[in-house]
Amino acid sequence: MVRFATSNVNKVEEVVSILEDYLIRIEQVNAKTMEIQADNVEDIAKTSAIWAAQESKSPVFVEDTGLFVKALEGFPGPYAAYVYKTIGRKGILKLLSGVSDRRAEFRSVVAFCAPGGEAVCFLGIVSGMISAEERGSWGFGFDSIFKPDGGGGRTFAEMPIDEKNRYSHRAQSVRKFADWYLKSFRGP
Amino acid sequence: MVRFATSNVNKVEEVVSILEDYLIRIEQVNAKTMEIQADNVEDIAKTSAIWAAQESKSPVFVEDTGLFVKALEGFPGPYAAYVYKTIGRKGILKLLSGVSDRRAEFRSVVAFCAPGGEAVCFLGIVSGMISAEERGSWGFGFDSIFKPDGGGGRTFAEMPIDEKNRYSHRAQSVRKFADWYLKSFRGP
Numbered sequence: 122m123v124r125f126a127t128s129n130v131n132k133v134e135e136v137v138s139i140l141e142d143y144l145i146r147i148e149q150v151n152a153k154t155m156e157i158q159a160d161n162v163e164d165i166a167k168t169s170a171i172w173a174a175q176e177s178k179s180p181v182f183v184e185d186t187g188l189f190v191k192a193l194e195g196f197p198g199p200y201a202a203y204v205y206k207t208i209g210r211k212g213i214l215k216l217l218s219g220v221s222d223r224r225a226e227f228r229s230v231v232a233f234c235a236p237g238g239e240a241v242c243f244l245g246i247v248s249g250m251i252s253a254e255e256r257g258s259w260g261f262g263f264d265s266i267f268k269p270d271g272g273g274g275r276t277f278a279e280m281p282i283d284e285k286n287r288y289s290h291r292a293q294s295v296r297k298f299a300d301w302y303l304k305s306f307r308g309p
Numbered sequence: 310m311v312r313f314a315t316s317n318v319n320k321v322e323e324v325v326s327i328l329e330d331y332l333i334r335i336e337q338v339n340a341k342t343m344e345i346q347a348d349n350v351e352d353i354a355k356t357s358a359i360w361a362a363q364e365s366k367s368p369v370f371v372e373d374t375g376l377f378v379k380a381l382e383g384f385p386g387p388y389a390a391y392v393y394k395t396i397g398r399k400g401i402l403k404l405l406s407g408v409s410d411r412r413a414e415f416r417s418v419v420a421f422c423a424p425g426g427e428a429v430c431f432l433g434i435v436s437g438m439i440s441a442e443e444r445g446s447w448g449f450g451f452d453s454i455f456k457p458d459g460g461g462g463r464t465f466a467e468m469p470i471d472e473k474n475r476y477s478h479r480a481q482s483v484r485k486f487a488d489w490y491l492k493s494f495r496g497p
Contacts, residue, residue: 194396
């Protein structure tokens with residue numbers, strides 16, 4: 122059983138579904154994590170994990186995701202959650218109206234930390250395109266405007282969770298973490 | 310002499326010019342401050358000041374500014390610097406194209422902290438409108454797309470620094486800080 126510090130139920134659902142394959146169960150901790158301002162997701166996740174481990178006095182992991190749109194100089198980047206809450210998907214689509222280069226990248230970082238220790242990070246990246254309009258009803262956040270490469274032109278929101286989990290940024294980072302966790306704490 | 314932790318030379322210039330009236334001289338400290346993610350500028354400035362005082366082992370102040378656009382649910386808010394670096398002024402104008410409610414607010418917070426102490430905050434707010442296009446060459450950041458109320462329809466970038474300092478958000482917060490500082494450390 123591993124503790125997962127987050128208040129995002131959608132993330133919990135995805136992570137539970139991925140970790141089932143590894144027979145790892147998680148307990149959601151609603152510990153308020155402290156997120157710093159930084160241009161990369163790793164630094165934010167690392168600081169959050171150290172903070173959450175201190176607060177909850179137990180080993181814990183966090184997951185942080187950024188959306189990096191090439192034509193927007195990486196915007197919204199690590200501030201995807203704030204941008205989602207304010208200008209939202211419609212804002213991103215408006216910023217890209219008339220823009221032909223729609224390449225974008227989701228980056229997910231899982232950071233694990235035990236109290237008093239260093240944080241260990243695991244990165245998952247998926248490349249794709251920002252769609253012309255919102256499509257699909259699965260998923261959350263920017264899923265309905267992101268078409269991952271290899272997804273046949275469909276957005277993440279047009280894929281059931283099992284299919285998204287086959288190659289999403291979050292699935293990659295969580296799987297790397299799971300492999301490491303099993304090796305580290307349950308032996309080879 | 311008071312230490313000002315910032316790496317923004319434009320801010321230094323404005324703050325020096327405001328504090329001249331109070332005969333307060335400042336020393337710029339390039340201490341890397343840690344900024345947290347929060348929806349309000351106060352919390353960010355407070356944490357930065359505590360951090361900067363610890364790092365530089367001396368009393369220090371920081372200044373943090375947010376731009377809150379009403380029709381964009383407060384975006385870019387406290388992340389104005391990151392948004393400026395990525396989508397910039399043109400991005401804000403594009404997000405507001407076709408939007409009639411162009412009301413916005415600049416909020417500036419000065420936070421002062423001595424090592425081991427609490428941070429003291431001073432808030433300055435100026436209301437105005439986002440202009441239809443960039444205008445003027447003074448100032449920095451979003452100055453050329455912000456028309457403060459009472460400015461005769463001109464943007465901050467169309468006003469020389471002395472005029473901007475008569476009513477800007479930053480001038481207000483810095484003046485409140487200066488009044489408090491003189492009373493606290495030089496007596497009545």
